[in-house]
Amino acid sequence: MMALIRWLPWLLMAITCAVATAWIGPSLPEEGGQWILRELRWPRALAGAMVGAVLSAAGAVVQILLRNPLATPSTIGTTAGATLGVLAALVLGSGSSLMGLPILPAAAFIGALVVTLVIASVAARDSARTEDVLLAGIALTLATGAIASGLRLGIDQVTSLSALRWSLGSLTIIGPDRISMLTPFVVISLAGMLWLIRPLEVLVSGIERARTRGVEVTRVRTLGLGLASLGVAACVATCGPIAFVGLICPHIVRRLVGSAPRILLPASILLGMVFLPLCDSIGRILWEQREIPVGVVTAALGAPVLFFLVVRRSRTV
Amino acid sequence: MVALMALENATVLAGGTPILDQMSLQVSEGQMVAVIGPNGSGKSTLLKAMLGLVPLDSGSVTVDGLPLISMTARQRAASMAWLPQDGMIADRLRVEDVVASSRFRFNESRHACLAQAQLALEEAGAASLAARWLNELSGGERQRVELASMLAQESRCWLLDEPANHLDPVWRARTLRFLSRRLEQGNTVIVVLHDVHLLGHIDAAKTRVVGLRQGKIAWQGHLGDDDLGEGLEQIHGMTFDRAVAGDREYWIPGEEQIE
Numbered sequence: 001m002m003a004l005i006r007w008l009p010w011l012l013m014a015i016t017c018a019v020a021t022a023w024i025g026p027s028l029p030e031e032g033g034q035w036i037l038r039e040l041r042w043p044r045a046l047a048g049a050m051v052g053a054v055l056s057a058a059g060a061v062v063q064i065l066l067r068n069p070l071a072t073p074s075t076i077g078t079t080a081g082a083t084l085g086v087l088a089a090l091v092l093g094s095g096s097s098l099m100g101l102p103i104l105p106a107a108a109f110i111g112a113l114v115v116t117l118v119i120a121s122v123a124a125r126d127s128a129r130t131e132d133v134l135l136a137g138i139a140l141t142l143a144t145g146a147i148a149s150g151l152r153l154g155i156d157q158v159t160s161l162s163a164l165r166w167s168l169g170s171l172t173i174i175g176p177d178r179i180s181m182l183t184p185f186v187v188i189s190l191a192g193m194l195w196l197i198r199p200l201e202v203l204v205s206g207i208e209r210a211r212t213r214g215v216e217v218t219r220v221r222t223l224g225l226g227l228a229s230l231g232v233a234a235c236v237a238t239c240g241p242i243a244f245v246g247l248i249c250p251h252i253v254r255r256l257v258g259s260a261p262r263i264l265l266p267a268s269i270l271l272g273m274v275f276l277p278l279c280d281s282i283g284r285i286l287w288e289q290r291e292i293p294v295g296v297v298t299a300a301l302g303a304p305v306l307f308f309l310v311v312r313r314s315r316t317v
Numbered sequence: 318m319v320a321l322m323a324l325e326n327a328t329v330l331a332g333g334t335p336i337l338d339q340m341s342l343q344v345s346e347g348q349m350v351a352v353i354g355p356n357g358s359g360k361s362t363l364l365k366a367m368l369g370l371v372p373l374d375s376g377s378v379t380v381d382g383l384p385l386i387s388m389t390a391r392q393r394a395a396s397m398a399w400l401p402q403d404g405m406i407a408d409r410l411r412v413e414d415v416v417a418s419s420r421f422r423f424n425e426s427r428h429a430c431l432a433q434a435q436l437a438l439e440e441a442g443a444a445s446l447a448a449r450w451l452n453e454l455s456g457g458e459r460q461r462v463e464l465a466s467m468l469a470q471e472s473r474c475w476l477l478d479e480p481a482n483h484l485d486p487v488w489r490a491r492t493l494r495f496l497s498r499r500l501e502q503g504n505t506v507i508v509v510l511h512d513v514h515l516l517g518h519i520d521a522a523k524t525r526v527v528g529l530r531q532g533k534i535a536w537q538g539h540l541g542d543d544d545l546g547e548g549l550e551q552i553h554g555m556t557f558d559r560a561v562a563g564d565r566e567y568w569i570p571g572e573e574q575i576e
């Protein structure tokens with residue numbers, strides 16, 4: 001309760017900043033400007049805030065659980081798994097449903113979870129080094145990517161073109177229907193990850209230490225990776241794979257306020273809420289008359305960050 | 318009387334070779350046990366087996382007569398606290414958060430948790446470190462934080478794996494004296510030492526010495542026993558010279574190889 005009150009001003013600030021990004025972009029025409037703002041840009045900012053929050057939180061949680069600052073949904077293959085799931089669903093026909101769930105998020109979740117659990121089993125071995133986890137992630141990303149490309153040949157040209165645009169990661173296709181599909185997944189995933197903060201606080205001191213301090217590590221790890229995968233999968237199903245948010249945001253937060261999950265996780269959520277809509281708006285103004293998909297913007301920012309982190313690590317180790 | 322901790326024919330295999338070989342050991346409440354032995358003799362594995370961190374290939378571990386495998390992680394944490402060998406992860410974490418996190422098993426409010434963490438830090442002589450970053454501490458300061466975390470967990474039995482590693486001589490001696498104090502407070506202490514020289518720093522009376530060699534107990538007795546020197550020879554396959562300083566005795570490896 002106390003924690004909620006303490007974070008509330010920050011939450012309001014983040015929401016304000018996220019909404020404010022709607023005004024960044026080509027100036028609104030006199031006529032219909034309000035409509036563009038209300039029907040296009042605000043929903044985009046809203047979706048961007050939700051997706052950014054989930055991706056950033058998922059990054060922080062995965063990093064803590066795998067004890068690896070470079071692990072994120074996009075570096076360990078979760079995103080790629082979800083992408084494969086979505087493409088598989090498109091081949092089957094996006095209108096169908098699976099066990100009552102809309103097939104896109106369901107298939108994305110299955111793909112994301114399978115890949116994440118494979119990586120978790122690699123990371124759980126005693127001998128696993130930081131690099132092993134990332135290499136396994138790259139291997140799985142390449143493998144699922146190859147299958148996904150193959151699947152793309154199996155769908156008709158119109159769907160294929162929209163699938164290609166989707167696979168760049170973009171918030172342009174967001175509408176009220178997508179937002180309402182996204183919302184429950186975002187809420188469950190975020191609430192679940194925040195609920196795990198207490199055991200995560202112990203886990204930062206090491207897996208075995210946490211076990212001797214009373215944490216049921218296996219259960220927490222399965223739950224945490226599952227919740228992260230669920231959130232990431234829903235985001236991928238809605239707006240395609242958007243990489244590196246889970247790497248950049250928690251990293252900045254760590255630099256500013258430290259690694260304690262009690263602060264890292266909520267602060268990453270808030271930063272992600274602002275970061276992604278901001279990247280989306282940047283993509284809107286960089287190239288006149290054209291829009292750069294937000295996934296391209298985050299990748300352009302994130303790849304150098306990853307590179308820098310890897311180089312710095314290899315120097316210190 | 319039921320032993321606080323008991324190992325019964327415990328075997329741990331690594332690729333077919335036993336690291337612990339049919340080991341049986343009982344530790345009663347309030348005992349101080351020093352586990353010694355050469356590298357690779359199974360000292361760390363013994364502690365991890367007691368904590369349930371490595372699965373046994375055969376045999377059993379019981380705590381208060383209860384099988385360890387039937388206990389929840391919280392119950393285990395109430396019985397046993399562990400100080401591992403590898404040292405703390407140097408993350409950007411506040412000292413008070415780290416100490417507070419070792420009270421996970423209590424499920425208490427953050428306020429109460431921090432208050433207890435502060436008390437533990439004071440008792441370990443580290444009250445001034447509470448707001449510092451873990452990754453900016455010196456070796457001796459980290460040791461105090463480690464001990465404060467153990468205190469905060471309020472477990473009955475302390476299992477320490479070479480707690481004097483990487484410390485300067487003053488802090489080595491201090492750490493071992495700290496353990497003797499815990500014993501007076503009613504804790505049970507099982508401490509792994511690879512440097513037999515450190516036995517001389519233990520000032521608790523009736524300290525039990527358990528010597529491992531190749532996964533078996535090669536010798537056991539007590540500090541101050543007349544045949545301790547012979548015991549060390551059996552454990553290490555090496556002669557030892559006894560040196561006396563004040564009322565303490567120290568054992569120094571000799572030149573001569575036995576066998």
